[in-house]
Amino acid sequence: MQPPVTRPTATPLSPAINGAGGGHPLVPDNRTRVLVVDDSYFMQRRLAEILHSAPDLRVVGFADNGADAIRLAEKMAPDVITMDINMAKMDGLHAIDYIMRSCPRPIVIISSYTQKGSRAALYGLDLGVVDIVEKPSSSGVALDLQDRAAEIITKVRTAARVRVVRTLSGTPHAGSALVPPPPMGNADTAMAELVASQPPFELPTGVPQVIAMGASTGGPVVLQELLRVVPHEFFPPVLIVQHLPEKFTREFAGQLDAISSLEIVEACAGVRMRHGAAYLAPGGSHLEINAHGCLVISDAPMVHHCRPSVDVLFYSLARYYGPQALAFVLTGMGEDGAAGALAIKQAGGSVIAQDEASSVVFGMPAAAIQRGAVDSVLSLEAMKQLLIKIGELAHAAAPGNASGHVVAGN
Numbered sequence: 304m305q306p307p308v309t310r311p312t313a314t315p316l317s318p319a320i321n322g323a324g325g326g327h328p329l330v331p332d333n334r335t336r337v338l339v340v341d342d343s344y345f346m347q348r349r350l351a352e353i354l355h356s357a358p359d360l361r362v363v364g365f366a367d368n369g370a371d372a373i374r375l376a377e378k379m380a381p382d383v384i385t386m387d388i389n390m391a392k393m394d395g396l397h398a399i400d401y402i403m404r405s406c407p408r409p410i411v412i413i414s415s416y417t418q419k420g421s422r423a424a425l426y427g428l429d430l431g432v433v434d435i436v437e438k439p440s441s442s443g444v445a446l447d448l449q450d451r452a453a454e455i456i457t458k459v460r461t462a463a464r465v466r467v468v469r470t471l472s473g474t475p476h477a478g479s480a481l482v483p484p485p486p487m488g489n490a491d492t493a494m495a496e497l498v499a500s501q502p503p504f505e506l507p508t509g510v511p512q513v514i515a516m517g518a519s520t521g522g523p524v525v526l527q528e529l530l531r532v533v534p535h536e537f538f539p540p541v542l543i544v545q546h547l548p549e550k551f552t553r554e555f556a557g558q559l560d561a562i563s564s565l566e567i568v569e570a571c572a573g574v575r576m577r578h579g580a581a582y583l584a585p586g587g588s589h590l591e592i593n594a595h596g597c598l599v600i601s602d603a604p605m606v607h608h609c610r611p612s613v614d615v616l617f618y619s620l621a622r623y624y625g626p627q628a629l630a631f632v633l634t635g636m637g638e639d640g641a642a643g644a645l646a647i648k649q650a651g652g653s654v655i656a657q658d659e660a661s662s663v664v665f666g667m668p669a670a671a672i673q674r675g676a677v678d679s680v681l682s683l684e685a686m687k688q689l690l691i692k693i694g695e696l697a698h699a700a701a702p703g704n705a706s707g708h709v710v711a712g713n
Contacts, residue, residue: 341385538693630654
């Protein structure tokens with residue numbers, strides 16, 4: 304653990320505090336440099352302790368408001384910024400907007416949940432924020448924050464690999480501020496060969512009865528792009544797992560509903576799927592489907608440290624819908640969804656993986672490809688065209704099924 308740090312309003316840390324100095328020559332330090340932005344001195348210290356517990360991370364400065372965050376981001380060019388939302392003088396959202404337009408850096412939001420704050424955090428994803436961690440409430444904050452140490456460290460590490468670009472304006476969808484990291488060498492050559500071996504995708508006979516999408520880092524923007532083009536009439540029901548903190552998913556469902564012609568809601572237990580609707584797994588709970596086409600919500604153990612888990616949803620589709628299911632494995636870190644995708648393919652269903660060029664993090668699609676679970680690897684634009692085609696086929700094949708219930712599975 305690092306020695307105590309006396310913090311003025313905003314400051315970079317001295318070399319001695321970061322492990323250098325003390326009369327010894329400075330040596331190259333390749334650790335990821337993190338700027339911590341939070342208006343609570345206590346929270347700054349707790350986050351610094353967590354980040355310093357990882358051998359490859361170091362905190363290089365603190366800011367307690369958005370204006371100082373901008374100044375230090377420009378002065379220090381940190382590898383990653385952790386950003387609170389609700390702060391005096393200038394809030395985190397305005398700081399994110401300015402930073403992404405002037406000196407873009409990978410940003411992870413670490414903020415307490417409020418309805419207003421959750422909207423701001425999700426808006427931040429549109430501006431180029433890499434991920435969100437929900438800050439615990441003030442009661443028991445030390446213990447709760449320590450419980451999330453692994454999540455914080457993992458998301459900061461992932462953010463450090465993401466390359467961000469300057470946004471054209473503060474308006475969402477002016478162009479994604481996140482782009483995939485550069486290729487890493489031989490592993491990428493092997494993956495390219497696997498992707499090249501995938502045959503062109505063709506829809507199997509008939510329209511899928513159910514479509515599932517699983518995503519993590521970078522997923523919110525991709526899901527908005529996909530669901531924006533989907534026609535409402537006759538479109539098969541869509542089930543979605545997006546890794547987000549608990550309490551943020553209802554707000555995200557509302558955000559998706561506002562830009563899509565589908566009716567998009569946070570999933571509730573017992574609801575029967577219907578055409579023209581999409582259901583987002585609630586944060587902190589798994590989403591499944593049963594043989595009767597009804598949604599099942601559970602607090603079963605985490606899978607791949609995730610709840611909701613893409614694998615859990617995909618396994619239920621493989622079991623009850625098999626050849627009638629179409630699954631999309633979208634951008635995200637880790638391997639959640641790979642095993643479930645293989646189960647869907649083995650049951651006769653179809654699986655699409657997002658390509659590396661349009662993925663912010665290629666972890667989840669790559670894991671599915673490596674398992675042989677994928678029928679085709681498509682760009683974001685190609686996936687949009689596929690959904691449009693499905694809508695056209697569904698309209699032609701089932702003119703009487705608009706907003707009708709889905710038939711039961713196998």
